Amino acid sequence: LHHRGARSGIGRVNPLAYQDLGDGSVAIFGSKGGAPTNPDWYHNVRANPEVQVEIGTETFEAVARVAEGDEREHIWEKQKRVMPGFANYEVRTARPIPVVILKLSGAPSSPVG
Numbered sequence: 001l002h003h004r005g006a007r008s009g010i011g012r013v014n015p016l017a018y019q020d021l022g023d024g025s026v027a028i029f030g031s032k033g034g035a036p037t038n039p040d041w042y043h044n045v046r047a048n049p050e051v052q053v054e055i056g057t058e059t060f061e062a063v064a065r066v067a068e069g070d071e072r073e074h075i076w077e078k079q080k081r082v083m084p085g086f087a088n089y090e091v092r093t094a095r096p097i098p099v100v101i102l103k104l105s106g107a108p109s110s111p112v113g
Helices: 040-047 069-082 085-092
Strands: 002-004 011-013 018-020 025-029 050-055 058-066 099-104
Touching (some): 002 040, 050 099, 069 085
Antiparallel strands (some): 018 025, 025 099, 058 099
């Protein structure tokens, strides 16, 4: 994930796990290993939702938005099934772990094939 600092505007890069949503979007997760606070990248993409995403050898422009309600729950529950370590992060923190959807520009319907 390539993003810009909320206050500084400085470019930042964070490698993250993602879930292919199959519609030209991917979800990323603000787990921060179960820490009590959200990761800095989460605050940055909320302030500056236009980002770039590297998936494999391709780079996509994307727009970030925070998933809420049933949409968030569906994606989060699947992530815990696919990567059980995420369930451990949830146990370690009292905060809800944010699910951020990145809508990829120019991406095929399934960006990772």
